Amino acid sequence: MEKKTTDKKKRQGKSLTKKVTGWLHLWLGLVSGIIVLVVTLSGTMFVFCDEIIDLCGGSARYVQVPANAKKMSPEQLLAKFHQQVPDRKAFYFDTYKEADRTFRVASATKPPKDKNAPKAGKPKERGPRGVFAYHYLDPYTGEIKGSTKSYEFFYIVAHIHAQLLAGKFGKTVVGVASIIFFVQLIGGLILWWPKKWNKTTRTAAFKIKSGTKWRRKNYDFHNVFGFYSLLPAVFITITGLIMAYEILTDLTQEAFGGTKDAHKIAEKYEPAFDPEKKALSYTDFVNINFAEFPEARQVRMSLPRNDSATVYHVVAAKFIGLKSLSNGKSMETNKYTGKEIIYPKEVQMHEVIEHMNFDLHVGYWGGMFGKIFTFVIGIICTSLPVTGFLIWWGRRKKSPKKVTEIKNIHQHRKEHHEQPA
Template sequence: MENKKTNLRKKQGKSLTKRITGWLHLWLGLVSGIIVLTVTLSGTIFVFCDEIIDLCGGSAKYVQAPANIKKMSPEQLLVQFHQQVPDRKPFYFDTYKDADRSFRVASATQPPENKNAEKAAKPKGRGPRGVFAYHYLDPYRGKVIGSTKSYEFFYVVAHIHAQLLAGKLGKTVVGIASIIFFIQLVGGLILWWPKKWNKTTRTAAFKIKSGTKWRRRNYDFHNVFGFYSVLPAIFITITGLIMAYKVLSDLTQEAFGGVTDAHKIAEKYEPEFDSQKKPLSYASFVEKSFREFPEARQVRIGIPGKDSTTVYHVVAAQFIGLKSIVNGKRMEINKYTGNEINYPEKVRMHEVIEHTNFDLHVGYWGGMFGKIFTFIIGIICTSLPVTGFLIWWGRRNKSPKKAKEIKNIHQHRKEEHYEQMV
């Protein structure tokens, strides 16, 4: 009987794989925990950026449409914007089919012309892009009726997520932390996996035990919620790594029929700048977009930064968010003819693959359901470094008496289990 118990104890002990995995899981988690928490939290916040930006727009998103008066053209409204907000440079605008929707301009503060003044005026940590904001204009009268810097907030959140606001170094740190997090997820699944499946192990693996103290509750949160989120979390991490590392992005492009040097190829199909030719008006692009896409309720047109730009970026859709579109199309338009640029299929696929990977990463793949699902996974992933740290801290700071009691309880339970198996 004693020999059987001894053999069972050896068999029930942790395998070498689990011991190594456990060691890596602990120390990799401690090393990368703060970075992972920052990246996952910022990514989770970004999921609902469109809804929050719309909420911040408030009543300025709508106007009282007067009878028998047409909306001003985008050119006229941009002139009005420059006159009322001269210190800002617009880089795209949104116009809407609905009569009661205001005209929205995305802009950034312009750096001062004087270099010394620029150095003195530039806020700490700001680049030359300035501060982003949305301004809402009455499309019938041209008056600025509201603004929000929610654009700036989510720009900062996105760059915390991608590079910790630390440029190339931050991007490298985030990339390494993401790889570690991927290893952590796989390792966590290995550690979670019961050695034998029975009613007791299934209950412990899939359910959080009620009526327990916070240490046990925290342990269950980490294990159970970690398991339920592991596959989508791995998927989100992989799509993030594809965006972070060019080698993975290139492999993805080649695997799905895209091309790695799409932008260089695209330039060959774009018209050359001709100072003698006059570009078509923004109004003509808007009218054409609504005419060709009758289901579209919104059109966005990028404002070129220089006159030599010959291609306009146009989006027509039911809804266009900060980085998302719903039931619509992105187009590159010849500014002289108004026709869409006829890029090769591989160049078009490059854009489709790039945008699809982004949508999969941030939850735009499934409308509101996809966002809610991704948000929940993000919350769980954000909690994992915290609950994992508390498990480690709790074990490290147990009193000798408490540690002995817990050890005796675990030993007693093991012996009961061995006797039942015998």
């Protein structure tokens, strides 16, 4: 008789594993919920940064092509840019093969010489890097057709995602919250897993029940969509942790044929500065890359920080976004010859692995489909701390009432049982 009672309790009650997992799932969620919400929301917003930046550029991205007109050189356009906005410094430009596309300049406001004493009539700079922006120039006249600070917006979004705008401390907080989120995902799977698989449990596990109140719908959303997003969410979290922790970055590089010392090794293969040699013009670099990559519609060139720099970073592709490119190549080039610098295999693999990990993290791996897929997963992950909190809050608010009701029922039954027949 005692054995049957014990078996019945085992069948009805939660296992120890689920009890411990449930307790951890609750309290880890309450501790990290706000951080996870901010990190996932900011990451989700970043997925479509290229499309939003282009949308903000609007009609300034195009011009009417004058008859028999010839585009100005990048050097001339950059000079025109600095004449019109002398308080800004360009750090790269985008030029396009299409005749009607404007010349785009990425720049930052120059930091003040004395941060404690800003010039009269001008606001104090937010930081030494200045404020980022894109300006669109008519490639035939050099006139600025428009600008957008969407670059600055997504720079801030990216740094909220990576470090909560709090430097190393923020990066540590995000890293710890990401580890907790990973544990939460595994714990959620354990709690989701039914004791027995039958028609009823399958329906509850995979479908949102219709005709229910909002509390039940909220629970189903957390439970069901949490399961459907589990594998991609785990994958996105792991790729994020690889970027966040140097030890994981190094292990990933070593595992896939890269090297953690890529930048030190690369310096040995870069040309030495020679004041007697003349660097190729930006026009030369643009022409070389359009000629070598005929499928490219866009060339991006980073401007050297000083005259002694001997390596120019150049990207030629069908499309180049803020942190992405499609059907093209990113390379380091010799400023004296315009040719790509050929690094050892492990250095090349370092770049491939780094970019691939980033693309997997933000959804750039599958074009528009990859972005939409990652965006949907991001929305679900952003909702999990909210729906989880509402589940806990609902139970917390409901609990005293239910306890009172149960006590009243038991008391009523007791009084009824004690009445004489």
